[in-house]
Amino acid sequence: MLVQPYKQNNDELVNQFYALLTTYPNLQWIGLTTAIADTGARLRAKYTIKTPDAILLATAIHAGASGFIGNDNKMKGITELDVLILNETD
Numbered sequence: 001m002l003v004q005p006y007k008q009n010n011d012e013l014v015n016q017f018y019a020l021l022t023t024y025p026n027l028q029w030i031g032l033t034t035a036i037a038d039t040g041a042r043l044r045a046k047y048t049i050k051t052p053d054a055i056l057l058a059t060a061i062h063a064g065a066s067g068f069i070g071n072d073n074k075m076k077g078i079t080e081l082d083v084l085i086l087n088e089t090d
Contacts, residue, residue, distance in 0.1 A: 028063065036062050049074050057081065 001021075005013040021027065030036075032055065039058035044051060053072060060068050060081060067082040068075070075083045 030059050030063055032059075033062075043078070043080070047074065047077060049078075 001017055002014055005011075005017065022029075036055065036058045039061055040051070040054040043049065043057055044054040047054075049057075049072070053070070053075065056070075057068060057075070057078060057080070065081060067084065068078070069084045069086060071086045073085055073087075076085060
C-alpha cells in the first residue's frame, strides 16, 4: 500500500493510509516475533513460498485466524489456514 506513495514522495497519501490503517475497526497490528519468524520459516520450507508471504501467513496463524486472502496461486496448497485466492478463475 505504501510503496507507491513513498516512491512518489506523496507524504499526504502516506498519512492518509496511516490514518485509515490505525483507526479501521477490527484491524489489529501484530509485531514480528521469533515465534512468528520460526513458523514463517517452517511454512517457507514446507511450501516453497516467498518470505513475505510466509511471514504474513505465520502472523495470521499466530493471531488465530482461520483464513487468509491472497493473490498468489502458490498459497493454494497451504493446509494450516483456509486460503482464498482472489485471482482464481475456477
